[in-house]
Amino acid sequence: MRGAIPSGRRQAKALCAIACLFACVNGSARAEDASASDASTWRELETKYIFGFTTGSGIGLEGEKEFTVESLDRFGKRDGSYAATETKYEFEFTPSQFIQIEFGALGSTHNISGVTGLDDRNQAALAGGFAEFRYLAIERTSNNPLSVTLAVEPTVRRIDETSGERVRNFEFETTVNADLELMRNRLYAGFNLLYEPEVTQTVIGDTQREATFGGSAALSLRVVSNVLIGGEVWYLRHYDAANLTSFTGDAVMLGPTLYVQITPKIFMVAAWNTQVWGREIGNPVSLNLAEFQRNRAKLKFAWEF
Amino acid sequence: MPMMKRLTLAALGAIALLQGSPSQAQQATEIRLTYSKGQFQPSQVSAPADKPIAFRIKNLDAKAMEFESSSLRVEKVVAAGSEGVVNVRALKPGRYEFYDDFNEKARGALTVE
Numbered sequence: 134m135r136g137a138i139p140s141g142r143r144q145a146k147a148l149c150a151i152a153c154l155f156a157c158v159n160g161s162a163r164a165e166d167a168s169a170s171d172a173s174t175w176r177e178l179e180t181k182y183i184f185g186f187t188t189g190s191g192i193g194l195e196g197e198k199e200f201t202v203e204s205l206d207r208f209g210k211r212d213g214s215y216a217a218t219e220t221k222y223e224f225e226f227t228p229s230q231f232i233q234i235e236f237g238a239l240g241s242t243h244n245i246s247g248v249t250g251l252d253d254r255n256q257a258a259l260a261g262g263f264a265e266f267r268y269l270a271i272e273r274t275s276n277n278p279l280s281v282t283l284a285v286e287p288t289v290r291r292i293d294e295t296s297g298e299r300v301r302n303f304e305f306e307t308t309v310n311a312d313l314e315l316m317r318n319r320l321y322a323g324f325n326l327l328y329e330p331e332v333t334q335t336v337i338g339d340t341q342r343e344a345t346f347g348g349s350a351a352l353s354l355r356v357v358s359n360v361l362i363g364g365e366v367w368y369l370r371h372y373d374a375a376n377l378t379s380f381t382g383d384a385v386m387l388g389p390t391l392y393v394q395i396t397p398k399i400f401m402v403a404a405w406n407t408q409v410w411g412r413e414i415g416n417p418v419s420l421n422l423a424e425f426q427r428n429r430a431k432l433k434f435a436w437e438f
Numbered sequence: 439m440p441m442m443k444r445l446t447l448a449a450l451g452a453i454a455l456l457q458g459s460p461s462q463a464q465q466a467t468e469i470r471l472t473y474s475k476g477q478f479q480p481s482q483v484s485a486p487a488d489k490p491i492a493f494r495i496k497n498l499d500a501k502a503m504e505f506e507s508s509s510l511r512v513e514k515v516v517a518a519g520s521e522g523v524v525n526v527r528a529l530k531p532g533r534y535e536f537y538d539d540f541n542e543k544a545r546g547a548l549t550v551e
Contacts, residue, residue, distance in 0.1 A: 176545075177508040177535055194506065194513040230511045230527050273509070274532035397539050 172318040175358040180280070180312045184323035184351035185390030185404030186431055187365045188310045190280035192233035192269050198226045201435040203402075209427025211418070213247030217426075219260060219294060235265040239290065243297030250423075254297045261290035261302070267310075278314040293333065304331035323351040323365070330375035344372045347383075351390065359394035367406065371424040382421040384411035386429065402433040466492040466525065469548070473505075473516070473538065474498040481546035491526040491548075493536075504539035510548070513539065 181191030193199065203221040223237035241260035246253050265286040273280035290302040309326040330344040347370055353363030367386040373379040388406035395401060406429045411421030420427070467485045471478050473495060485491050495505050497516040505524055506513040509532075516522035529550045538544035 176537060179508055192511070194508070194511050197513055227511070272530075274530050275509075275534070276530070276532050 170357070172316070172355065175318045175355070177318065178321075178355065178361075180321060180323070181310075182400065182402045182433065182435070183321060183353045183361045183390075183392045184312070184349075184363065185365045185388070185402065186367065186406060186429070187323045187325050187349040187351040187390075188284070188308065189312045189321070189323050190269065190271075190273075190282040190310045192231070192267050192282060193225065193227035195227050195230045197437055198224070199435050199437045200224055201433055203431065203433040206430040206432075207426035208429070209422065210248045210251070211422045212249055213251075214244070215246075215248050215251070215426070216242075216244045217295065217297065218242045221263070225265075231269045233265075233267040233269075235267075236263065238262050239288070241292050241294070241297070243292075245297065251296050252298070256297055258292050258297075260292040260294075261288060263288040273314060279311065280313075281309065281311045284308045284310060299336050301334040302331060303333075304329060319355050321353045321355075321361075321363075323349075323353065325349045327369075332375070342373070342375050344375045344377055346370045346372065346377055353390060353392065361390075361392040363390045364388065365390055365404070365406070369425060371421075380414060382411065382413040382424050384408050384421040384425040386425070398437045400435050402431065402435075404431040405429075464490055464528070466490040468492045468494060470494045470496070471505075471546070472496045472498055473503050473544070476538070476541050476544050478536075478538075478544060478546040482549070483546065484549045484551060485529070487531045487550050488528045490528050493524040493526065494521065495524065496521045501540075503541065503544070505536060506539040507534060507536040509534045510536060 179191040179193065180189030183189055201221070201223045203223065204218055206216070206218045208216050218241060220240045221237055222240065223235055225233060225235035227233045239260040239262060240257070242257045243254045245251050263286055265284060267282050267284040269282050271279060271281040286306040288304040288306065291299060293300045293302060306327070306329040312321055312323040315322055326348045328344065328346050333341045347368050349365055349367040351363060351365035353361045355361045365388065368383065369386070370383040371381050373381050385408070386406040387409045388404060390404040391402070393401050408420050408425055408427055411425060413421050413423050467489050469483050469485060469491060471480070471493060476499065493505065495516050497503050497518060497520060500518050502515055502517050504513060504515045505522065510526050512524050512526060514522050514524045531550050534548045534550065536546050536548065
């Protein structure tokens with residue numbers, strides 16, 4: 134863990150530097166506009182990506198297509214040095230005013246050294262594929278600030294997310310994505326509910342079933358028309374059974390979020406979560422670093438067309 | 439993979455149901471807009487609630503514009519000197535903004551009552 138955290142901090146500083154660069158470049162250009170600080174003159178916002186790891190209810194615009202590259206990075210275990218990334222290369226489109234569909238490929242990297250229970254590894258691989266189906270159940274109007282979307286995301290992996298080992302993994306993430314516009318065009322709250330069962334077959338033929346259950350709350354403030362900053366908190370529980378009967382531990386993760394609309398068709402998202410509390414059942418240590426990581430980061434770039 | 443096939447079929451079925459819903463079969467309220475000198479005319483329009491809407495946008499300018507709205511959840515590029523139609527679901531009462539995505543200053547609003 135001691136070896137991994139500094140690399141995580143370097144990554145966080147890099148994310149912040151990139152984000153600040155985009156914010157400054159674009160913000161300075163827009164600052165010339167007299168209406169730059171008047172939220173009533175800003176365009177309405179698509180909320181899907183403004184909350185970091187928490188997903189907003191947005192489903193895009195009918196006919197809109199988007200290509201995104203999203204890197205999810207995890208750092209820090211109890212000992213040794215641990216860094217793993219999973220990158221989504223994703224195409225998403227909105228075929229109707231209520232449905233959004235996404236699919237893509239997963240790439241992964243694992244840099245593991247001296248972590249108890251994991252083999253040392255330095256590798257990069259094509260890790261699998263995924264699809265996501267989103268349905269807007271409750272739509273926001275000028276009279277109703279709440280919007281809710283239901284989403285399912287089946288994922289197939291040939292590389293284990295945590296260890297980097299060759300496996301056959303099937304995951305079925307189910308989420309409820311809700312958000313509230315607290316102040317018109319200015320302040321938003323996001324909420325997620327997550328249930329993620331998965332089954333993994335190892336190379337020696339073992340079958341492991343597990344599930345993650347939890348939720349999040351996030352706040353995001355639009356400081357200028359194209360930049361939102363905020364924070365989020367996640368509570369996650371891990372089970373060694375898909376039906377949530379064998380509880381093994383839980384964790385609370387907390388951190389800042391950033392969204393920058395670089396041009397009308399390009400945006401970026403950055404987020405950082407640190408585990409601030411956790412427990413492993415049967416192991417009287419602070420934090421849960423068996424099932425969760427010490428830190429995680431997200432960096433996403435999207436191009437709409 | 440049977441599971442994936444079932445999910446795909448369920449998603450396609452849901453899309454078909456939504457696109458063929460009774461509200462879409464109703465007669466749409468047509469709203470005619472012209473786009474000239476970087477502005478919508480008229481910029482404030484209204485329509486009845488719970489009826490689908492069809493925006494007919496005539497772009498009189500010499501360059502393309504993109505009719506877009508986050509709250510209406512639609513976008514469409516209308517080439518210079520041509521006309522485009524954007525179909526919108528039946529809406530609840532409220533105010534829905536629209537704009538030209540290529541021109542920060544071109545904006546309008548639909549009031550549904």
